[in-house]
Amino acid sequence: MTNYLVIAIIVLIFAWYLSFSASRLDRLHHRVETSWEHLDALLQRRAALALEIAHQSDLDPALDLLLTASAYESREAPMADRNEAESLLSESLKVLRESAVSGEITIKVALLDRLVDVTEKIRIAIAIHLESVSAVENLRKKFVFKFFKLAGRAKLPFHYSFEDDQL
């Protein structure tokens, strides 16, 4: 009799553990989605800002083209090409900012301030998003999560290789 009781308790504890683990993973998946949404919104804002700068400033044609093209690309690119597009935009904006600081080109101070502000936000958003992605990856590698398919049908999050050192 007691044997059955012990087995029942063990099964119950294990069931609780599985449900606890599943909700852990669910929370992390949620975090990946929301942090990506936030980052995506910031990136879209940056692209819009880049276009605005390109329209309003007196840039040389090469930089103008580079900026417009990369901003357009990052707004239109399919998900798979997104990190490439964003990295290109980061790089063009970095060139833009450096030439603005050295005084080679003039950009409205208000626009430059907004650019610096959004870049800082993106840097933080990228760090937090990548952290949540790797947290999901780490957890899903564990045996319990794989064997009992605790992730359900949720896709493995896409690991973007954003280069925040360019920001």
Next chain:
Amino acid sequence: MTLPRSKIGMVCPYGWDTPGGVQIHIKELAEYFIAKGHEVSVIAPVTDENFLTEPWLVSAGRPLAVPFNGSIARVAFGPVATSRVRQWIASNDFDLLHLHQPEIPSLSLIACWSGQGPMVGTFHTAAAKQRTLVAAGPILEPVIEKLTARIAVSEMARTTLREHFQTDAVVIPNGIDSAKYASATKRAEYSSPVSLGFLGRFEEPRKGLNLLISALPAIARFFPDIELIVAGPGNIESMRKSIPSNVRSRIRFVGMLSEAQKADFLRSVDIYVAPNTGGESFGIILIEAMAAGAAILASDIPAFAEVLQGGEYGNLFTSESAQSLAHNVVSMLKDAPLRRVKSGCALAASERYDWKNVASEISDVYEVALASGRGVSLGSDNRGWKRFKSND
């Protein structure tokens, strides 16, 4: 897009009435966000509940003294603290919680365990792999994991976090109010012909006052007028008795200083010495010394080397070596121009740590956290059976 008007709950793990870096950080951060129009409430262990110094402070009961990380941490846990934290979360309609040091057994951990919703955690400690933390890892990991975003105060703290919990963090340093230090003036009571300054809880061995005292005789051979001015809380009489008689006359205690006095103190002494032997993760005091335009000599523990950029903003001596300390003091005292150049660079660099820069980064992190949905509730309110019951 800036942070919309929010109600922020901050959790302080350490006794509010004992002086310490984390408490001051939380106090100034809270004041900054209140000044920006947000609503802030801070919960902390408080010794005397009839004497709450700030209107936004909530007591979680009396702190207990527990040895931790080389000093005594005054933390709170147990049923009373737990119920107070839960009550605080339930009765306030917080948009977001900011937990400080959720990895130590105190209020922040309780809040992290009980709460659900956007939560930001700040990690202040840097420590080599600790057996206690490694053992607690599997228990802490699912709790720490609930944090929507993590902040580490230094690269050191970030490395610690990575080693113990396999998770990463955004590095945002602690802040200071640089305006307060810019207006510091030289004062006669903190200076003498040749003076060294020490600031901190001088009775704690890891603050390194004894090391500095043992280096004094060697320095006195080159600079006979040398005087060491010691500021900070502690029992002066018993400390004075433990000092060897040959240097006792060279040491002057000025007691605990107010914030404004501290700035004047740092400005007045010829060299500010930070001989800490370890256990520091950030060293806000070095930033304050930089902002006050002091010449700085610090031990080369990683946290200090990081702040001083490997010696660019002040000198570094080999930690726990009285000989290296004395050697550096003598060479610094001999080269006044270089000292001034270094403290000039340090003053300019300290601007990065001003609250307006630091808090705006923290507010960016809040924004990311709030993107996951506003509103903090008690986790248990969302359990299936409870929801089921309330549907009845």
